[in-house]
Amino acid sequence: MPRLLPSLTLGAIVVFAAGPAHSAEPTPDPWKTALAFDYNAAADTFAELHAADPTDTRTAIAYASALLVKQPRTKANILLARDLLLRAHHTAAASPDNRVLALYLLARVELDHLDPAQPDSARARLEQLRRDHPAHALSDQAAVQLAYFLAYPPAGPDTDALPEIEKLLASVQTPEAARDLHHLLGSFHLRLLRNASAALPHFIAARAVGFEQPLRDAESDLTIANLARETGDTALARKHYAAFLAAAPRDTRADTVRHLLASPEAPLAHPAQ
Amino acid sequence: MSRLRNLLAVFAVVGAFSWSAWHVLSHRRAESASDRITLRVGHWLLHAGMREAFDEAAADYMRLHPNVSVEQIPVPIRAWPSWLRTQLIGGTAPDITGLLSANEELATRYFLPLSDHIASPNPYNAGTSLAGLPWSDTFVDGLAAMRNLTPTSGDIHSVNLQLNTLRLYYNKPLLKSVTGSDTPPSDYASLRALEDQVARYNRERGTRLTPIASCGPYSQYLFERLLPSQTQKLAVALSPLRTFQLPVIELARLVEAGELSFAQTPEFAASLRLLRDVGSLMSIGYESRQRDDALFDFLQEKAVMIYAGSWDYGVFVRDGDFPVGLTQLPLPTEDDPVYGRFVIGPPSEANGSPEATLGIVRTSQHPEIALDFLHFLTSHAMARKFSDMSLRMSAIAEVPPPASAPELAPQIEGEIAGFMPDFRGYGGGNANMVFQRNLHLLTGPTGSVEAFAAKLDAELPRALRTDSEILAGRSLRDIQRLDAHLGLVLTQPESDRNQTATRLLETRHLRQADYLHYLQR
Numbered sequence: 097m098p099r100l101l102p103s104l105t106l107g108a109i110v111v112f113a114a115g116p117a118h119s120a121e122p123t124p125d126p127w128k129t130a131l132a133f134d135y136n137a138a139a140d141t142f143a144e145l146h147a148a149d150p151t152d153t154r155t156a157i158a159y160a161s162a163l164l165v166k167q168p169r170t171k172a173n174i175l176l177a178r179d180l181l182l183r184a185h186h187t188a189a190a191s192p193d194n195r196v197l198a199l200y201l202l203a204r205v206e207l208d209h210l211d212p213a214q215p216d217s218a219r220a221r222l223e224q225l226r227r228d229h230p231a232h233a234l235s236d237q238a239a240v241q242l243a244y245f246l247a248y249p250p251a252g253p254d255t256d257a258l259p260e261i262e263k264l265l266a267s268v269q270t271p272e273a274a275r276d277l278h279h280l281l282g283s284f285h286l287r288l289l290r291n292a293s294a295a296l297p298h299f300i301a302a303r304a305v306g307f308e309q310p311l312r313d314a315e316s317d318l319t320i321a322n323l324a325r326e327t328g329d330t331a332l333a334r335k336h337y338a339a340f341l342a343a344a345p346r347d348t349r350a351d352t353v354r355h356l357l358a359s360p361e362a363p364l365a366h367p368a369q
Numbered sequence: 370m371s372r373l374r375n376l377l378a379v380f381a382v383v384g385a386f387s388w389s390a391w392h393v394l395s396h397r398r399a400e401s402a403s404d405r406i407t408l409r410v411g412h413w414l415l416h417a418g419m420r421e422a423f424d425e426a427a428a429d430y431m432r433l434h435p436n437v438s439v440e441q442i443p444v445p446i447r448a449w450p451s452w453l454r455t456q457l458i459g460g461t462a463p464d465i466t467g468l469l470s471a472n473e474e475l476a477t478r479y480f481l482p483l484s485d486h487i488a489s490p491n492p493y494n495a496g497t498s499l500a501g502l503p504w505s506d507t508f509v510d511g512l513a514a515m516r517n518l519t520p521t522s523g524d525i526h527s528v529n530l531q532l533n534t535l536r537l538y539y540n541k542p543l544l545k546s547v548t549g550s551d552t553p554p555s556d557y558a559s560l561r562a563l564e565d566q567v568a569r570y571n572r573e574r575g576t577r578l579t580p581i582a583s584c585g586p587y588s589q590y591l592f593e594r595l596l597p598s599q600t601q602k603l604a605v606a607l608s609p610l611r612t613f614q615l616p617v618i619e620l621a622r623l624v625e626a627g628e629l630s631f632a633q634t635p636e637f638a639a640s641l642r643l644l645r646d647v648g649s650l651m652s653i654g655y656e657s658r659q660r661d662d663a664l665f666d667f668l669q670e671k672a673v674m675i676y677a678g679s680w681d682y683g684v685f686v687r688d689g690d691f692p693v694g695l696t697q698l699p700l701p702t703e704d705d706p707v708y709g710r711f712v713i714g715p716p717s718e719a720n721g722s723p724e725a726t727l728g729i730v731r732t733s734q735h736p737e738i739a740l741d742f743l744h745f746l747t748s749h750a751m752a753r754k755f756s757d758m759s760l761r762m763s764a765i766a767e768v769p770p771p772a773s774a775p776e777l778a779p780q781i782e783g784e785i786a787g788f789m790p791d792f793r794g795y796g797g798g799n800a801n802m803v804f805q806r807n808l809h810l811l812t813g814p815t816g817s818v819e820a821f822a823a824k825l826d827a828e829l830p831r832a833l834r835t836d837s838e839i840l841a842g843r844s845l846r847d848i849q850r851l852d853a854h855l856g857l858v859l860t861q862p863e864s865d866r867n868q869t870a871t872r873l874l875e876t877r878h879l880r881q882a883d884y885l886h887y888l889q890r
Contacts, residue, residue, distance in 0.1 A: 250889075345511075
């Protein structure tokens with residue numbers, strides 16, 4: 097017994113030191129935990145919540161979301177996430193918002209999370225979402241995903257898809273989806289068809305809606321101003337150069353823009369001049 | 370005897386534990402009993418003047434707020450990355466902690482967002498020229514560099530006290546001995562002439578002076594300032610969305626597709642020629658030397674000049690036994706007969722690299738006091754004090770550079786920058802490795818632009834494909850993370866949401882567009 101005394105004493109010290117401190121801490125909100133990038137801890141908490149009430153579709157979708165990024169990334173986790181989303185979508189008692197969200201996320205999982213991807217199934221789900229829930233905001237987001245499908249088939253960018261994408265654009269109602277479709281169309285005209293005149297109205301329409309990403313409006317102003325300059329619309333160029341300078345006066349490009357604002361006709365370096 | 374030894378060991382451990390526990394508890398009790406708040410600031414800024422500046426700032430703040438005690442915890446830079454992670458994960462990081470080496474995940478997970486505060490004025494700027502301006506607008510770059518750290522959320526989690534700039538420092542008496550004047554070269558041709566002037570000086574005096582002391586990292590800094598002068602017009606011409614910028618991913622696509630070539634594209638050939646040209650001014654074997662080697666060469670008067678950071682200015686002033694001058698690196702101008710053809714003008718330095726980045730950890734017991742102290746640190750008056758004491762450039766607008774070195778101020782006015790042709794930082798670094806591994810074909814005694822360009826054209830496309838595959842993996846993981854965040858945000862009660870689903874969708878569409886356009890195979 098005396099031989100054990102040192103070990104027992106040390107053990108008691110460790111237990112005393114580590115013991116009660118954590119017992120009273122409340123369980124942290126798993127949504128906040130996950131959105132602060134601690135996916136594993138969040139997934140564990142969501143798993144407990146889901147086990148306690150499997151019919152709660154809100155928790156099931158959140159649990160599936162955390163599983164998509166839980167480390168290490170495993171096929172089992174992705175498949176479990178897909179199953180959770182499938183069940184959430186088919187749960188009659190689920191709120192309409194959650195059923196639509198589950199369907200949208202299912203398409204995303206099949207497209208960019210499963211390996212190999214299941215593009216046909218993903219596309220079918222996006223079309224179902226568009227068909228069954230046309231008034232929902234995520235229906236418009238499904239249209240953006242379908243536009244990407246059309247624009248970038250496995251063989252590479254397809255400029256023949258432009259009319260179909262225009263149709264999708266005409267069908268959406270939310271400004272954010274319209275903005276991102278305009279941006280896609282503008283980029284297509286500019287980068288692939290080298291058609292500045294056709295690209296310009298799309299970039300203007302996207303800018304009119306406005307972006308939420310910091311300084312992206314300013315970037316968009318610069319695109320519009322330079323395209324307007326290329327196509328000879330100096331008044332439009334001036335307006336958007338000025339907007340760029342107002343938003344980003346200390347940008348490394350600001351001085352160049354100041355010079356162009358003063359004389360938009362002056363040559364710089366673009367092949368169009 | 371053995372038993373006694375064991376008991377002594379136990380008493381020693383119990384004693385140490387009791388003393389530690391008493392120390393911690395009494396410290397906390399004293400703090401709570403007196404309502405005294407201790408704010409800790411952890412940083413890696415041990416350079417001359419920085420710790421003293423933090424002490425001064427703490428003393429000034431404590432005079433204004435007698436109930437607050439500010440303690441700084443300086444950590445050597447070599448230990449910083451592991452120290453930072455350990456402290457953050459253990460929940461013991463100081464209230465205000467530096468973000469050096471923090472990626473987006475660490476910044477978002479462990480630091481409070483400051484986005485809600487940057488639109489409001491910094492109260493400590495009252496009565497100054499920055500009064501009433503949004504806090505973000507009081508920074509030289511509008512906090513753009515801090516925003517770029519966390520593109521997924523778009524939040525800002527840190528502010529930076531200082532900016533780094535790079536300058537050409539010169540030994541005034543030595544320059545006068547070599548060139549007949551202590552006025553530094555004002556154009557690239559004069560800088561280039563230094564090679565012959567130093568060679569003649571060495572022949573006449575039997576010395577072994579080098580025109581520019583250098584090392585691997587510092588030569589890279591010089592190339593990154595000099596070489597883009599040759600690609601300014603190309604960046605404008607090739608900018609895919611007409612933003613005057615050529616993303617490296619687009620450059621990689623153009624080279625991989627053979628639309629740009631080091632042998633055929635004149636701007637690339639001019640960049641390589643310039644690299645070979647300026648390389649001959651530097652210490653022999655500069656690629657494999659370290660910072661200390663370059664600094665010793667300059668301080669021991671074995672070199673006339675050194676291209677170094679604003680962070681080195683204090684070292685030269687303190688340790689140099691000679692008067693030091695500093696100037697902008699002279700770049701080729703439009704009228705340069707050899708290199709002027711592709712130049713638009715001297716580029717702006719508004720995007721100077723941020724230094725002394727600080728944020729508030731989520732575990733801080735006093736986040737509101739920490740925020741107030743950050744306001745205080747980044748106020749015009751305090752930034753000026755920091756600048757004067759540390760001899761470094763403040764990141765706060767309208768704060769002058771150190772009085773003895775006005776040349777350290779970033780040159781905000783200037784044209785758009787070109788780009789480097791070396792693919793540094795792209796994908797897994799394979800293309801950059803090809804560039805670096807074959808550099809001897811360009812810079813060696815028998816080196817030639819043609820041989821180097823031919824090698825790059827032969828080997829780069831394959832390396833770029835590998836790098837693009839690596840980038841595709843990263844890009845896809847980013848997209849997957851945005852999907853997960855969308856599911857999480859849309860299942861959160863609306864009252865708890867501090868980011869919008871539309872912003873997440875916009876960010877993901879941006880990533881998807883790049884991924885599909887460039888990386889999908």
